[in-house]
Amino acid sequence: MMEELYAQQIIAAVLTGNVDDYRHLVLRYQRPIFNLMYRMTGSHEDALDLAQEIFIKAYEKLEHFKTGSRFFPWLYTIGMNHGRNFIRDHKMEKQCLVEMGQDESWVDRFSQQSQRAWSPLDVQRLREGLRQLPLDYREAMILCYHEGFSMKEIADALELSVSGAKMRVHRGLRKLRQLMDGENYETEVKKADERARDRNTG
């Protein structure tokens, strides 16, 4: 709440002519926007160029930002659309979650951060699973579980209804798990269904 209040104050200052204050917004949101572009393009250079363009575009459209709503989802929506246009123009058939996780240091860091230690094989599976997910499913998962967006904000960013956004996240999780666990997934699902049935009957 305080963060949003701070963002709104900065936006008001920028709109009244204090262009330098925009720096605070760029500093605050450059990481998720750069990472979004990196996930969409798989290129460090393209991600940098696109992230710059997104912040410039957001600045140009800033007077159309609706006061009282959250800035980050609004910025993210601009980013998504910009990334989509780039992919369309460059005819990129498949977006990928690349390199991230391929180096050992990332694997170590990730294992340390996880509450439960993951084996390098698990990290590899998650990375590969996210890479293979279609863009909208992957971003729905990232927005929901990584960025903490509400369903309404996910719906706005992905241009869906709220129920559509819920369905996208739900199906994304199922698809990701299927990609990660392969044949074991079907067995696990059957076991989970049986456990649920037992709970209901017992």
Add this chain to the structure above:
Amino acid sequence: MKPKSRRPMKEQEIEIRDDRDRQIVRSIAQLPDLEPPWELVTSVMQSLKPKRLPWWRRAYLWAKAPRAITITPLRAIPAGVAIAAIFALAIVLISPNKDRPNVQVQNTKQLPVVFTLKVPGASSVAVIGTFNEWNAKGFEMKGDKEREIWSITLWLPQGRHEYAFLVDGKKVVSDPQAAFYEEDGFGSQNSVLVLRGENGQNT
């Protein structure tokens, strides 16, 4: 800068079937981000030009922008005292008070006028006129019996006044020193006094 606090995962909105689902969701939340290149901020800021919005639009945005208000006890006490004082003053000014003198501000400027009349052997003399609706009560003149001169000082508004003297309560006498006279319609003449400017007129 990475978002410092993320809202809780939406397990209540999306079905989490088992521990494996929970593990995957938690792992996505903890995915480390790549560091954005340092030149990102610099290149963005160098590309921006200040906004040239019309003044009314800037005023509207300024008025609509949220502001953080910090209240500490040290600031709240004098602010509270000031607010209480304003309320108290408003109550005093608004509430009716019968004891308060009824002060009327007159827009019309008043000037002092000294009426004098020499009448030998009179027992009472009063001045009557348009300014007191020809009513002698309260407008009795003081007499110098040795000199046989009666006088009174009145504060009268600027403008034209007709007047006369009432001697011994029954005889109406016009002012022999008046500059102008006006027929009263009953066979007598009223004296006419015209007051203008800063100077009183001595009749």
